Amino acid sequence: AQSVTQLDSQVPVFEEAPVELRCNYSSSVSVYLFWYVQYPNQGLQLLLKYLSGSTLVKGINGFEAEFNKSQTSFHLRKPSVHISDTAEYFCAVSVLRGYSTLTFGKGTMLLVSP
Amino acid sequence: NAGVTQTPKFQVLKTGQSMTLQCAQDMNHNSMYWYRQDPGMGLRLIYYSASEGTTDKGEVPNGYNVSRLNKREFSLRLESAAPSQTSVYFCASSVTGTGSTGELFFGEGSRLTVL
Numbered sequence: 001a002q003s004v005t006q007l008d009s010q011v012p013v014f015e016e017a018p019v020e021l022r023c024n025y026s027s028s029v030s031v032y033l034f035w036y037v038q039y040p041n042q043g044l045q046l047l048l049k050y051l052s053g054s055t056l057v058k059g060i061n062g063f064e065a066e067f068n069k070s071q072t073s074f075h076l077r078k079p080s081v082h083i084s085d086t087a088e089y090f091c092a093v094s095v096l097r098g099y100s101t102l103t104f105g106k107g108t109m110l111l112v113s114p
Numbered sequence: 115n116a117g118v119t120q121t122p123k124f125q126v127l128k129t130g131q132s133m134t135l136q137c138a139q140d141m142n143h144n145s146m147y148w149y150r151q152d153p154g155m156g157l158r159l160i161y162y163s164a165s166e167g168t169t170d171k172g173e174v175p176n177g178y179n180v181s182r183l184n185k186r187e188f189s190l191r192l193e194s195a196a197p198s199q200t201s202v203y204f205c206a207s208s209v210t211g212t213g214s215t216g217e218l219f220f221g222e223g224s225r226l227t228v229l
Contacts, residue, residue, distance in 0.1 A: 032215050043222040094216025102216050106156035
């Protein structure tokens with residue numbers, strides 16, 4: 001079975017500063033990797049995904065993530081955050097089994113202050 | 115473009131009452147899922163339906179039942195609600211088979227409080 005560890009439960013940062021949200025995964029087979037974002041009182045929406053190919057993946061709202069197979073990591077980054085980026089971010093991993101086997105990390109709350 | 119629609123969005127129950135959460139998707143997805151979200155716990159899978167006519171337990175199925183009514187609809191039932199079932203419930207759907215990546219499409223959630 002696969003698992004996901006998000007190393008920080010909360011990350012406070014000032015507006016316009018860079019941020020990195022860390023994610024490590026464990027799986028005995030090849031995986032697909034995802035980052036989802038959840039704004040307050042809303043559902044989850046896809047931020048970006050890694051399926052194959054280039055290890056640097058760009059997503060919506062200026063976020064990007066880098067897949068590192070040797071370190072089993074998929075850290076999320078943004079060079080300059082905005083107040084509106086305040087949200088909870090979930091890393092997730094999936095293995096192919098015909099249907100989704102998405103396993104989520106426990107989430108990282110990004111708190112952006114002025 | 116509705117995507118995944120859940121009803122109700124909010125519900126307050128007393129211990130022992132029953133209720134059903136409804137979910138419908140209009141993306142022609144074969145697979146559907148119910149998750150619960152609790153603070154500090156992330157999302158945990160309750161039940162899923164890989165295809166119409168099948169349902170399987172996820173990580174935390176106790177106290178819940180599901181019905182895959184047709185390809186579009188997947189309901190979650192609490193037969194005798196307990197305070198431990200106070201949570202936010204999310205329905206999701208996904209593509210199945212060739213080309214599937216496991217990506218889930220979520221509804222906006224149903225916030226349930228059990229007193």
